[in-house]
Amino acid sequence: MTGPVAVTARPTRSGAPLARRTPVAKIVALALFTTAALLTRDVAALGFALAVTFLAAPLFGITPWGLLRRGWPALLGAGTVVLSLALFAADRSGTVLFAAGPLVITTTVLLNALSLALRLLAIALPSVLVFSTTDPTDLADSLIQHARVSPRFAIGALAAFRLVGLLGDEWQMIAMARRARGIDAGRNPLRWLRLFASTAFGLLVGAIRRGTRLAVAMDARGFDAGLPRTVARPMPWQAADWLLVAAGAALAAAIQLIAHR
Amino acid sequence: MIELEGYGWRHAGRRAWAVRGLDLRIERGERVLLLGPSGAGKSTLLHALAGLLPQDSGEAEGTIRIAAGRAGTRPVPAVGIVFQDPQSQLVMSRAGDEVAFGLENLGRPPEQIWPRVDEVLDRVGFPYPRDRATDALSGGEQQRLVLAGALAPAPELLLLDEPTANLDPAGAALVRQALRDAVGADTTVVLVEHRIAEVLELVTRVVVLEPGGGVREDIPPHLLTGPLGAELAAAGVWVPGHPAAARRAAGPPGEVLLSTHDLRVRHLAYPDTTLYAGQALAVTGPNGSGKSTLALALGGLLAPASGEVRGPDGPPHRWRARTLAGRIGSVFQNPEQQFVTASVRDELALGGTPPGRIDELLTRLRLDHLAGANPFTLSGGEARRLSVATALAARPRLLILDEPTFGQDRRTWLELVDLLAGLRDDGHGIVTVTHDPDVVDTLADRVLRLEAAP
Numbered sequence: 165m166t167g168p169v170a171v172t173a174r175p176t177r178s179g180a181p182l183a184r185r186t187p188v189a190k191i192v193a194l195a196l197f198t199t200a201a202l203l204t205r206d207v208a209a210l211g212f213a214l215a216v217t218f219l220a221a222p223l224f225g226i227t228p229w230g231l232l233r234r235g236w237p238a239l240l241g242a243g244t245v246v247l248s249l250a251l252f253a254a255d256r257s258g259t260v261l262f263a264a265g266p267l268v269i270t271t272t273v274l275l276n277a278l279s280l281a282l283r284l285l286a287i288a289l290p291s292v293l294v295f296s297t298t299d300p301t302d303l304a305d306s307l308i309q310h311a312r313v314s315p316r317f318a319i320g321a322l323a324a325f326r327l328v329g330l331l332g333d334e335w336q337m338i339a340m341a342r343r344a345r346g347i348d349a350g351r352n353p354l355r356w357l358r359l360f361a362s363t364a365f366g367l368l369v370g371a372i373r374r375g376t377r378l379a380v381a382m383d384a385r386g387f388d389a390g391l392p393r394t395v396a397r398p399m400p401w402q403a404a405d406w407l408l409v410a411a412g413a414a415l416a417a418a419i420q421l422i423a424h425r
Numbered sequence: 426m427i428e429l430e431g432y433g434w435r436h437a438g439r440r441a442w443a444v445r446g447l448d449l450r451i452e453r454g455e456r457v458l459l460l461g462p463s464g465a466g467k468s469t470l471l472h473a474l475a476g477l478l479p480q481d482s483g484e485a486e487g488t489i490r491i492a493a494g495r496a497g498t499r500p501v502p503a504v505g506i507v508f509q510d511p512q513s514q515l516v517m518s519r520a521g522d523e524v525a526f527g528l529e530n531l532g533r534p535p536e537q538i539w540p541r542v543d544e545v546l547d548r549v550g551f552p553y554p555r556d557r558a559t560d561a562l563s564g565g566e567q568q569r570l571v572l573a574g575a576l577a578p579a580p581e582l583l584l585l586d587e588p589t590a591n592l593d594p595a596g597a598a599l600v601r602q603a604l605r606d607a608v609g610a611d612t613t614v615v616l617v618e619h620r621i622a623e624v625l626e627l628v629t630r631v632v633v634l635e636p637g638g639g640v641r642e643d644i645p646p647h648l649l650t651g652p653l654g655a656e657l658a659a660a661g662v663w664v665p666g667h668p669a670a671a672r673r674a675a676g677p678p679g680e681v682l683l684s685t686h687d688l689r690v691r692h693l694a695y696p697d698t699t700l701y702a703g704q705a706l707a708v709t710g711p712n713g714s715g716k717s718t719l720a721l722a723l724g725g726l727l728a729p730a731s732g733e734v735r736g737p738d739g740p741p742h743r744w745r746a747r748t749l750a751g752r753i754g755s756v757f758q759n760p761e762q763q764f765v766t767a768s769v770r771d772e773l774a775l776g777g778t779p780p781g782r783i784d785e786l787l788t789r790l791r792l793d794h795l796a797g798a799n800p801f802t803l804s805g806g807e808a809r810r811l812s813v814a815t816a817l818a819a820r821p822r823l824l825i826l827d828e829p830t831f832g833q834d835r836r837t838w839l840e841l842v843d844l845l846a847g848l849r850d851d852g853h854g855i856v857t858v859t860h861d862p863d864v865v866d867t868l869a870d871r872v873l874r875l876e877a878a879p
Contacts, residue, residue, distance in 0.1 A: 301518060323516045329560065330512065340726040341763040346750030346776035346819055362765060369801065370761065377513040384475055384506045385574065386530035396525035396538045
């Protein structure tokens with residue numbers, strides 16, 4: 165059969181100063197930063213958060229332009245928010261900037277739309293920075309060593325994640341198998357929906373069977389057998405990791421200060 | 426080392442015992458090949474030896490005892506096991522981490538882990554550095570890595586459940602070489618394999634299980650010839666020196682069913698070829714030469730990148746699915762990917778097969794007693810027969826099969842080859858992608874050998 169093709173671009177290890185920080189430190193800093201962004205509607209504060217994100221991107225080994233490219237779904241989402249608020253917002257107070265029939269764009273409409281769109285970006289883009297530079301194996305190791313997550317969960321999720329990469333191929337095979345059996349949707353949307361559902365079900369059945377086999381193979385290798393587990397890839401928590409968390413906290417505070425100025 | 430007395434196991438929800446009345450004693454360092462036709466309980470026995478049959482998953486009788494004989498070893502796992510499919514055994518995404526996984530689970534001191542990983546990878550002949558992505562390996566390389574993972578904790582007992590059944594001949598040879606080089610002399614080995622000619626030199630003892638219970642034969646490997654060999658071959662065991670009779674086409678090929686012209690699919694270029702009614706074509710070649718991709722393109726399931734597949738009414742990939750199924754039947758490598766419904770009968774009825782045709786196919790492929798069974802609970806041989814039956818449902822003239830004989834025991838294999846030869850002699854065109862030299866020897870009227878992509 166065809167070789168396995170990863171459906172998503174897998175994050176790679178990079179030597180950039182922030183990219184190689186301990187995953188748990190990155191995630192804690194990210195959580196502080198994005199929580200502060202989530203809690204504000206102030207355009208200046210959100211603009212500050214975004215500016216910081218783009219300035220920090222090179223420290224993660226990603227150019228600002230590369231960040232925009234990787235974050236395109238978020239950009240699309242932000243565009244959709246602006247458009248739909250411009251069309252459907254209930255609060256149309258403030259100065260009228262533009263009016264054409266029922267469409268009335270006022271300063272309030274624009275400001276609300278801008279704030280929502282910026283908030284979406286200020287949460288999504290920093291997350292893209294952190295997760296696209298974090299190797300899944302490193303993440304699992306760090307969760308076990310620094311966040312006391314049980315290996316049963318972290319390694320189990322990691323193994324499952326590996327199988328997810330195979331699902332794209334599997335989907336294609338099932339879809340082709342359906343066609344070979346004489347089943348296609350043609351132009352009928354209802355049949356298309358039914359076919360989609362049955363293909364998804366086939367995928368699920370296959371995933372469960374494969375997952376079960378993998379679980380047996382892991383059991384056979386003593387996984388979760390009640391012995392104290394050691395760590396082959398020790399990951400020291402360094403001063404720089406504390407610094408990253410502190411920077412995350414400081415930036416979060418700055419966002420809130422700008423918002424309540 | 427291993428002692429079984431009257432051992433039996435019945436899976437929960439089944440009426441028949443998977444194994445029963447088994448008396449067997451295996452000493453340290455023995456290399457045992459476990460034989461028996463499909464359904465004789467070989468896999469169940471391996472699972473039992475590996476401690477992978479939880480008490481709540483069935484019912485046991487008799488006793489099973491595995492002595493942890495070596496001084497200073499821990500109880501778990503003195504046993505390592507390798508299964509058929511490498512993809513569903515690999516846990517980690519980098520090769521070195523994969524081998525280290527078992528050592529971490531056993532709580533080995535971190536400073537001992539990496540030297541041991543390097544040593545085992547070297548012993549199985551793994552040719553890449555530790556950070557090689559496991560997804561980028563061929564099947565044979567992955568299976569060698571799985572073997573390294575099983576050997577890393579230095580198990581006293583190594584269980585191998587058809588470790589080469591899913592591999593091409595080159596990959597299978599890699600794994601056998603690794604077994605020869607990497608398994609220590611005091612490691613006890615129990616191996617299940619259908620294709621035994623190549624593994625006989627690796628074992629010191631052959632145990633044949635009787636379907637329904639007990640041990641049928643317990644002999645040294647060189648005795649596996651003569652009348653006993655013939656008897657075992659008849660019972661479905663692959664025995665060397667019992668080739669299947671050739672089934673050549675009775676007459677000259679009929680009309681042209683499909684032809685290819687300057688065909689390229691994905692990034693691969695193919696030589697021009699023509700498929701005729703009443704002829705069996707075998708497509709061979711190493712992994713990565715694009716055999717399966719060619720089968721999909723011929724079957725109208727993949728669009729060519731350039732060039733064309735020409736049928737009587739234009740290119741097959743443009744036909745509506747209904748039309749396609751009536752002209753070309755495709756049988757995939759993994760039958761499970763083809764099953765859609767909850768019963769064998771529904772599976773055949775899919776796409777509007779008339780009831781008379783369904784009954785005919787059920788009888789012809791000996792599935793009539795399974796009409797109500799769930800396709801996903803069928804044995805390997807039954808699932809294969811059902812996938813062939815579904816491809817035949819809409820009466821296509823051309824049948825395209827991808828590795829139909831993978832992992833089949835001898836009886837199912839003979840049945841399949843017989844069935845395909847019969848279809849060909851009825852005027853069907855047959856294309857079979859295969860690694861199996863016996864399929865080429867017995868069935869193929871013509872061979873298309875693809876070379877590895879540069």
